[in-house]
Amino acid sequence: MHDLDEFTVTEAALTQMANTPDARLKQIMDAAVRHLHAFAREVNLTPAEWLKGITFLTEVGHMCTPIRAEFILLSDVMGLSALVNALHDKTAPEKGTDTSLLGPFYREGAPQLKPGDSILSETAAPEIVLYGRVLDAGGQGIPDATVQVWQTNEHGQYDLQARSSEQMDMRGCFTTDADGNYHFRTVRPLGYMVPMDGPVGKLVRAQGRHGYRPSHIHFLVGAAGYRELVTALYFADDDHIDSDTVFGVSRSLVVSAKADPQAPLDLPAVRYDFRLSRAAEAGESRVGADPSKIVKAAE
Amino acid sequence: MHDLDEFTVTEAALTQMANTPDARLKQIMDAAVRHLHAFAREVNLTPAEWLKGITFLTEVGHMCTPIRAEFILLSDVMGLSALVNALHDKTAPEKGTDTSLLGPFYREGAPQLKPGDSILSETAAPEIVLYGRVLDAGGQGIPDATVQVWQTNEHGQYDLQARSSEQMDMRGCFTTDADGNYHFRTVRPLGYMVPMDGPVGKLVRAQGRHGYRPSHIHFLVGAAGYRELVTALYFADDDHIDSDTVFGVSRSLVVSAKADPQAPLDLPAVRYDFRLSRAAEAGESRVGADPSKIVKAAE
Numbered sequence: 153m154h155d156l157d158e159f160t161v162t163e164a165a166l167t168q169m170a171n172t173p174d175a176r177l178k179q180i181m182d183a184a185v186r187h188l189h190a191f192a193r194e195v196n197l198t199p200a201e202w203l204k205g206i207t208f209l210t211e212v213g214h215m216c217t218p219i220r221a222e223f224i225l226l227s228d229v230m231g232l233s234a235l236v237n238a239l240h241d242k243t244a245p246e247k248g249t250d251t252s253l254l255g256p257f258y259r260e261g262a263p264q265l266k267p268g269d270s271i272l273s274e275t276a277a278p279e280i281v282l283y284g285r286v287l288d289a290g291g292q293g294i295p296d297a298t299v300q301v302w303q304t305n306e307h308g309q310y311d312l313q314a315r316s317s318e319q320m321d322m323r324g325c326f327t328t329d330a331d332g333n334y335h336f337r338t339v340r341p342l343g344y345m346v347p348m349d350g351p352v353g354k355l356v357r358a359q360g361r362h363g364y365r366p367s368h369i370h371f372l373v374g375a376a377g378y379r380e381l382v383t384a385l386y387f388a389d390d391d392h393i394d395s396d397t398v399f400g401v402s403r404s405l406v407v408s409a410k411a412d413p414q415a416p417l418d419l420p421a422v423r424y425d426f427r428l429s430r431a432a433e434a435g436e437s438r439v440g441a442d443p444s445k446i447v448k449a450a451e
Numbered sequence: 452m453h454d455l456d457e458f459t460v461t462e463a464a465l466t467q468m469a470n471t472p473d474a475r476l477k478q479i480m481d482a483a484v485r486h487l488h489a490f491a492r493e494v495n496l497t498p499a500e501w502l503k504g505i506t507f508l509t510e511v512g513h514m515c516t517p518i519r520a521e522f523i524l525l526s527d528v529m530g531l532s533a534l535v536n537a538l539h540d541k542t543a544p545e546k547g548t549d550t551s552l553l554g555p556f557y558r559e560g561a562p563q564l565k566p567g568d569s570i571l572s573e574t575a576a577p578e579i580v581l582y583g584r585v586l587d588a589g590g591q592g593i594p595d596a597t598v599q600v601w602q603t604n605e606h607g608q609y610d611l612q613a614r615s616s617e618q619m620d621m622r623g624c625f626t627t628d629a630d631g632n633y634h635f636r637t638v639r640p641l642g643y644m645v646p647m648d649g650p651v652g653k654l655v656r657a658q659g660r661h662g663y664r665p666s667h668i669h670f671l672v673g674a675a676g677y678r679e680l681v682t683a684l685y686f687a688d689d690d691h692i693d694s695d696t697v698f699g700v701s702r703s704l705v706v707s708a709k710a711d712p713q714a715p716l717d718l719p720a721v722r723y724d725f726r727l728s729r730a731a732e733a734g735e736s737r738v739g740a741d742p743s744k745i746v747k748a749a750e
Contacts, residue, residue, distance in 0.1 A: 156701050198539065212508075224505055232488065359467075
């Protein structure tokens with residue numbers, strides 16, 4: 153029997169979990185207990201603070217619905233999602249384009265569009281063109297690659313936020329030509345705040361953070377035999393380009409729309425070439441998920 | 452701007468939280484991010500495992516109701532509650548009796564009983580007597596100390612589990628005499644499983660753990676000017692005395708009921724003297740809470 157103090161209780165917990173049949177579950181929970189206990193010891197967590205933490209997590213749980221993934225938001229604002237992304241990137245067989253967060257607004261089945269189409273059904277904002285190539289790690293164009301795009305409109309809203317209907321908008325799916333080229337029209341998206349009306353928003357505010365994500369366009373690029381690329385392009389002149397609340401911005405993903413005589417359309421243009429790594433083994437997955445699937449899995 | 456990898460993302464997160472106005476919140480969240488990130492790096496958490504974790508936490512949150520504190524249960528089975536208890540004990544000005552978890556079954560307003568009364572309204576099980584003194588750290592008896600007691604019956608059920616009514620039973624409140632003496636009758640409680648029908652129970656089972664708490668009687672002992680003592684006495688011959696699922700047992704809290712000529716009643720007896728530390732500053736709190744208050748606070 154242990155005489156439990158703040159150190160021996162950790163040993164006792166690890167001992168009791170030592171016979172976990174699944175080796176990976178054992179490894180993860182062993183590490184979770186050690187790091188959780190080290191955290192509590194480091195800050196000398198008091199009973200009142202512990203109870204605040206329990207209440208906060210309960211509140212986060214109750215906020216989760218089929219259209220609101222508050223625990224993912226918590227992971228995002230603590231930088232955990234970006235960290236898991238970075239760890240995942242290291243497992244790619246080849247160096248591809250840097251990745252970024254999938255986020256909660258990806259939807260399957262976006263409309264298939266033709267090169268040069270606009271991804272917006274209507275807009276009063278000035279148009280820009282995005283173009284470039286999808287390349288393999290050696291720089292060869294990949295034909296028939298799928299380029300899925302989604303973004304906010306010029307008011308910072310995704311389709312589901314801008315309209316009452318379920319109709320998809322500000323998103324689309326393109327296919328590269330024989331040389332790997334893609335191009336489409338859109339408007340410059342506006343950055344936006346992460347949802348601030350829940351417990352995670354309260355925490356972000358209490359930390360003196362602004363809660364904004366800089367203006368960005370999401371991409372999901374895929375081709376047979378290549379690792380799926382989940383990324384986003386960020387606009388350089390956004391006020392929050394250096395302080396994304398969910399840590400999605402990498403220097404290599406920052407772009408500007410400018411006059412470009414080589415662009416396929418006479419509009420301010422962003423040129424970006426995506427590089428795909430060969431696929432690793434099967435069963436790769438993304439950092440991010442449809443909130444309705446999480447809540448369904450949790451029921 | 453950072454180029455984010457699995458290390459620089461930690462710096463980026465800490466930088467963004469560096470202006471938190473509340474110094475204690477800053478300290479706690481800084482440590483939480485560092486330890487959470489260190490955990491993810493150590494186990495090389497994959498996107499699929501991350502999503503499993505998000506789903507698990509969502510499930511735990513949805514399980515929380517006014518009568519079910521699933522996040523406290525998670526804290527309990529990971530040893531965090533016992534650890535926070537141990538940290539709290541170290542802040543006592545004097546060495547008192549070892550503490551143990553409050554648990555979710557404490558209820559305010561238990562009936563005030565007279566010395567020697569039974570805390571059970573009825574029972575077919577053989578009775579035992581518990582007796583002893585409430586002492587200060589110097590060994591002097593404390594008169595008029597309050598001794599609150601609660602436990603399961605011989606079938607391992609607390610009052611709310613055993614009956615459909617709200618009526619309190621298997622609990623009571625006693626007051627020590629001029630020399631600090633208390634005594635009361637009860638039956639030997641049966642150990643029980645923590646709630647195993649939720650996500651935490653699934654985890655405990657997946658870890659190959661039995662889920663039992665050994666047979667025990669809860670005590671909450673208080674007197675003006677002294678630190679409130681939250682503890683429990685555990686029965687030595689219980690099969691799970693060395694493997695309490697929530698890590699509540701300390702050697703000094705293990706007892707047996709035996710023949711005892713000095714006992715105030717002719718029944719198998721447990722003698723236990725409780726020692727109280729002087730109170731520290733005001734506003735002390737307990738590790739544990741009424742689930743209905745957590746859910747209320749979370750709404």
